[in-house]
Structure formats: structure tokens, C-alpha cells
Amino acid sequence: MRSPARRVRDRRGQAMPLVLLVSAVATALVLGLAALGGLRVAAGAARLAADLAALSAGRALLDAIPGALLDPWDLRPRLQRAVEGAAAASARGSGARVTSVRLVGEGRIPLQVQVQVRRPGPMGVSVSATARAGIQVTADVPGTGPVGWATGGGYMGPLVYRDGKPVCPAIAAAFDQMDRAIHSAGMDLVVVSGFRSDAEQAVLFARHPDPKWVAAPGHSRHRDGTELDMVVSGGIHPWLTRNAGSFGFIQRYPWEPWHWGFVSGCGPGQPGATSGALAAGALQPWVPASYRNLVLLSAQAAGIAPALLAAVIEAESAFDPQAVSSTGEQGIAQLTPGTARGMGVDDPFDPVQAISGAARLLEAGIREFGSVPLAVAAYHAGSAAVRRYAGIPPYPGTMVYVARVIALAGQGGALADGPDAVVLVRAGTLLA
Numbered sequence: 021m022r023s024p025a026r027r028v029r030d031r032r033g034q035a036m037p038l039v040l041l042v043s044a045v046a047t048a049l050v051l052g053l054a055a056l057g058g059l060r061v062a063a064g065a066a067r068l069a070a071d072l073a074a075l076s077a078g079r080a081l082l083d084a085i086p087g088a089l090l091d092p093w094d095l096r097p098r099l100q101r102a103v104e105g106a107a108a109a110s111a112r113g114s115g116a117r118v119t120s121v122r123l124v125g126e127g128r129i130p131l132q133v134q135v136q137v138r139r140p141g142p143m144g145v146s147v148s149a150t151a152r153a154g155i156q157v158t159a160d161v162p163g164t165g166p167v168g169w170a171t172g173g174g175y176m177g178p179l180v181y182r183d184g185k186p187v188c189p190a191i192a193a194a195f196d197q198m199d200r201a202i203h204s205a206g207m208d209l210v211v212v213s214g215f216r217s218d219a220e221q222a223v224l225f226a227r228h229p230d231p232k233w234v235a236a237p238g239h240s241r242h243r244d245g246t247e248l249d250m251v252v253s254g255g256i257h258p259w260l261t262r263n264a265g266s267f268g269f270i271q272r273y274p275w276e277p278w279h280w281g282f283v284s285g286c287g288p289g290q291p292g293a294t295s296g297a298l299a300a301g302a303l304q305p306w307v308p309a310s311y312r313n314l315v316l317l318s319a320q321a322a323g324i325a326p327a328l329l330a331a332v333i334e335a336e337s338a339f340d341p342q343a344v345s346s347t348g349e350q351g352i353a354q355l356t357p358g359t360a361r362g363m364g365v366d367d368p369f370d371p372v373q374a375i376s377g378a379a380r381l382l383e384a385g386i387r388e389f390g391s392v393p394l395a396v397a398a399y400h401a402g403s404a405a406v407r408r409y410a411g412i413p414p415y416p417g418t419m420v421y422v423a424r425v426i427a428l429a430g431q432g433g434a435l436a437d438g439p440d441a442v443v444l445v446r447a448g449t450l451l452a
Contacts, residue, residue, distance in 0.1 A: 062147045063141075065116075066138070066141075067149045070149035071151045074133060075444065076107060076109070076110035077133040077153060078155060078443075080106035081099055084099050085129065085435065086432035088102075095128070107135045114139070116138060117139075119137065124152065127335065127338070127424060128334065131420055131423050132420075132445060133152065134151070135151055136150045152444070153444055153445060154442070156420070156423050156441065161389055161391075161406065162390050162391065170186070170245060172219050173219075174215075174244045175245030179215060180192045182195055183212075190282070190286050191248065191282045193391055193392045194325055195209075196391065196392070197392050198263070198431075198434070201267075207257065210250065210252075211249070212251055214242070215243075216240060217243065221238075221243060222237040225237060233275075244286070247272070248280050249278050251278055265430075266431050267327075267430075282325075283319075284322070284324055286323055304330055308339050311333075319379055321376070323383055324386060327429045328425070329378065331426075332378060332382065333375060335428060336352070336354035341369060352374050355374060355377060355378070359377075363377035363381050385398040389406060393412060400418045401418045405418075
């Protein structure tokens with residue numbers, strides 16, 4: 021018969037494998053949880069690296085659009101190179117490497133970029149993450165409307181003020197876009213002179229009666245409300261020569277480099293430039309030849325920048341006069357039947373009627389809101405939505421649409437409106 025002490029030792033010996041098994045399971049569980057935690061940490065780091073790389077690529081896309089638009093036939097390759105370099109540099113700073121960079125978006129100009137990165141994880145495992153960033157434009161409804169009325173010859177209509185100078189609302193909206201673009205380039209655009217009545221012109225002419233420098237009363241283009249004298253950061257700068265046409269301005273006289281005219285006047289029926297002056301670089305090269313004159317004349321009649329009208333038509337239908345959307349918009353300008361009737365368009369499939377109607381609709385938005393982005397937003401989502409949200413409605417489709425139109429109009433520099441111009445995109449939603 022075994023002694024009690026031996027029986028205890030036997031039981032301890034039998035229990036030892038169970039203890040070792042439990043210990044091994046516990047160790048494996050701890051290691052597994054540690055590995056799982058490490059993977060989660062690595063996944064979070066990869067997600068952050070992807071987000072930062074996408075935002076960097078988005079900002080590079082925003083910066084590259086204005087220059088790329090100068091050579092539209094090499095546009096996508098130039099943009100692709102810009103976003104790839106920015107994404108790679110950002111990923112390296114986060115300890116990751118880029119595995120793919122893709123421009124996203126239909127039409128001529130992509131407004132989103134998708135980046136995939138890979139980052140080392142625990143136990144030799146690497147973790148991948150994908151993020152997308154997009155460009156958006158923000159604009160609020162101004163708190164004040166027109167503050168005066170032009171009288172005394174020439175233009176008769178509402179006036180607003182820029183740098184203390186009176187201008188008509190259409191020119192003010194175009195100037196604001198150009199001012200925003202030039203400010204993003206580190207410069208400041210200043211209005212030296214705007215609308216002048218015949219009486220004001222007579223005073224200037226009496227001081228300096230040289231018609232080449234000061235037009236005689238009744239002959240000044242300033243009396244038509246179409247002209248701005250402007251300087252850049254206190255002087256004349258070649259930026260205006262390169263870019264003013266995209267915003268609807270042309271240099272009137274070679275001996276006055278500060279004098280710029282708004283090619284489309286100040287509203288329906290207002291005096292504007294001649295068709296020859298309009299044709300000189302007022303439209304983008306990708307506008308179909310068969311529609312160029314129609315776009316120019318329609319924009320001039322409505323008092324809006326021709327490049328803006330062309331951009332809206334391109335964004336709506338890519339100049340397809342038979343286009344029909346799934347929600348009922350029709351024709352080259354994608355007008356609903358109700359909107360078409362309101363704009364005096366009997367047949368939205370007739371390009372002559374539809375493009376003229378689209379120009380009037382944009383002009384109405386600029387007149388109501390005093391802002392090009394808000395007028396474009398109203399074209400897409402309706403004026404009621406712009407008023408309801410006191411700015412561009414927070415609809416992803418509308419925000420992308422406004423950014424696309426502004427870029428297509430050659431006003432890429434104006435996209436950089438505030439720190440949230442580039443935002444992350446999640447499941448088709450722009451995240452501010």
C-alpha cells in the first residue's frame with residue numbers, strides 16, 4: 021500500500037501535463053492577443069499613412085490643375101506625375117510605401133485621387149490601406165447685396181464695391197474669382213478704378229485732356245460698367261496676361277497694361293467686347309468648333325464669362341445635344357422641362373436655345389448671389405437649395421460639380437478657397 025506522501029506526488033505528476041497545457045494555451049492566447057493588437061495598431065498606422073498620402077496627393081492635384089490646363093492634351097499625365105510624387109513623399113514620412121495612385125473622376129479633369137499604401141506590421145506581416153481625397157469649393161452667400169445704383173451715363177444698374185471702387189455685380193463676381201486665384205499664388209489683386217459716370221470722366225479729362233490716356237466724356241468704356249483698372253501687389257504682373265482670359269477679362273489697350281475689360285458686359289444687353297476680341301483666347305481649346313461662336317455670343321448677351329458657360333456645358337453633357345439624364349434633364353445644357361420654360365427655351369434639344377438659356381440661368385444666379393461658385397451650385401441643385409444652406413449645398417454631387425466647373429473654366433487657382441479645399445472621401449461622401 022502506497023503512502024499518503026507518494027499518492028500526493030503521483031497526483032502532482034499526473035497534473036503536471038495539464039498545467040503545462042494550460043500554461044501553453046495561456047501563453048499562446050497572450051501572444052495571439054499581442055499579435056492581434058499589433059496588427060490593429062499597424063492597421064491604424066497604415067490607415068493614417070494612407071489618409072495623409074491621399075491628402076498630400078489631393079493638394080498636389082489642386083496645385084497642378086492650373087498649370088496642366090495650359091496644355092490640356094497632356095493634362096492627365098501631368099496630373100498623374102504630380103500626385104504620384106506627393107503621395108510617395110508623404111508615405112515615406114509615415115514609414116509606408118505607395119503601391120498604387122489613381123486619378124478618379126469622369127470627364128476632362130479628375131477631382132479625386134485614390135492612394136493605396138503598404139506598411140510593415142508585426143511578425144513580418146505587412147498591412148495595406150486605401151484612402152481617397154477630393155477637391156471641393158466652399159462659398160457662403162454674402163451678407164450684403166448691391167449697395168448703390170449706377171447713374172450719370174452708360175451703365176444703369178446695381179453697384180457693389182471692391183477696394184472702395186464701384187463695379188457691377190457681374191464684374192464683381194468675376195473679379196472675386198480672379199482675386200481668389202491670384203491670392204493662392206501669393207499675390208494681391210487691387211481695383212484702382214471701376215465704373216465712372218460721364219460727370220466723373222469729365223473731371224478726369226479736364227485734368228489730363230489726352231484721349232489716348234483719358235477718354236473724353238461719353239466715350240469712356242468705364243461708363244459702360246465693363247472696365248476695371250487693376251494692379252497686382254502694387255504693380256503690373258504677367259500673371260494677368262496669362263490668366264485673365266479664363267475669368268472673362270481682356271486687356272483693352274497695349275498702352276494701358278492696368279486696364280482690363282470684362283468681355284461680356286454687365287448683364288443682358290449691356291455693351292461688351294466685339295466678337296473679334298471675344299474670339300481672342302476667351303474660350304478653352306477643347307470647346308467644339310461648331311459651338312464656339314454660339315457659346316461666345318450667348319455669354320456676351322447674358323453678361324457672363326464665356327469660359328464659365330463652356331465649362332457648365334462640358335460638365336453637363338460634354339456638348340452632346342441629345343443627352344438625357346436618368347433624372348429628366350434634357351439636351352446639351354441638361355435643363356429640366358420646368359427650368360427650360362422658365363428660361364424661355366421651347367426645345368431643350370435645340371443647342372441654340374439651350375445654350376442661350378443656360379447662359380441666362382447662370383447670369384440669374386450671379387445676379388442673385390453675387391458669386392460664381394454659388395451661381396454654379398444653383399445651376400446644379402437649384403437656387404432654393406443655395407438659399408437654404410446659405411452657401412454651396414452639402415450634397416457630394418453638387419460640391420464635386422462646382423469644383424469641376426471652376427476647374428474646366430480655367431480658374432483652377434480659384435479652387436483653393438480655404439483650408440478645406442482638399443478633403444478625405446469616405447463611401448462617396450466628402451468629409452470636411
